[in-house]
Amino acid sequence: MLFSLPVVSTLQDCALWTKTIEPFWPQLYSLPKQLIAVRSVDDLQNVYLSNNPFMTAFVFALVIGVITLVAAEINRNYSQVDRLWSILPTIYNAHYCYWAHLEGLPTLKLDLVLLVSTLWSIRLSYNYWRKGGYNIGVEDYRWPILRKQMGPYLFTILNWTFISFGQSILLMLITAPTYILLCTSRITSPSTSLQLDTYDLIFPATWAFLLAIETLSDQQQWRYHKAKHAYEKTAKIPSEYKNSFSSEDLDRGFLTSGLFAYARHPNYAAEMGVWLTLYVWGCYTSQTRWNWTVGAALAYVFIFLSSTPLTEGISTGKYDEYTIYQSGVGRFVPDVIKVARGGFKGAQERASGKKTK
Structure with a gap:
């Protein structure tokens, strides 16, 4: 039922809002009625294929927003979307890929997106799980701080607008470049439908590299905090960490070695890069x-840019040397000047010199 995809004649048309999104807005009103009338699996598949896949994804995001809003207000725990963060983008990518498969469209690029997106979900889900994030009683430490700063009424507005609906819709929109790839597949010639050019291989390779950076930085943080918690209990460095950390490192309270010797948040930088890469891939195609x-790509970046000062403000209040760390190490990527001046150790020496004088 390809009439549910936009009518396009050029690759550039596939990136036009007026041609790929606007014509399908009425489906937002008709889709709920169609779903209510579903009586069988065949009916459901007909509804699925007869509606534009972007609109279907948008409606699903709204439903998720309602569910997380209700759950947050009932439990007074505002980390409901956080628990879905690692899987929702891959669900949307899988949706576009599956829709294309059902319609018999060329799917090689979409298959690659889904593969790398699944790896991203596995990595993020595992990291969230081992931190205890899926425990229903656990709430992101930043929400209580914001609730205290904003007051209950303003925070309720924030929950209704951004935390529940805003974040849910954003996690759908960052996969919108996959929809563009789906649209371009409709006008891909048979001779090239099973081929990838050099740049098409560069994008998933870049994505995989950024995932490796995220994984490595998260693992380094995990090992450090495990060592620190054991050290706080026994005042002894666990044997498996003696070659990695000193007493001074663990007393400091935060990690300054490995990737964190070059950037304070290498995992955040890689995470932003993952979805910017998908956006650029959509532009290229x-x-x-x-x-x-x-x-959506810029909004995703903005979330990290705006939340990092809050995170670092908390760290500054907890750890005496964190301001020194900030002065010696770049926030998201290595700062060439700070690296040349010795990074964190150089900043420590300069701070010590100032105190001596």
């Missing part, structure tokens, strides 16, 4: 310099 999906 549609032969556009930029397109409407840039809004």
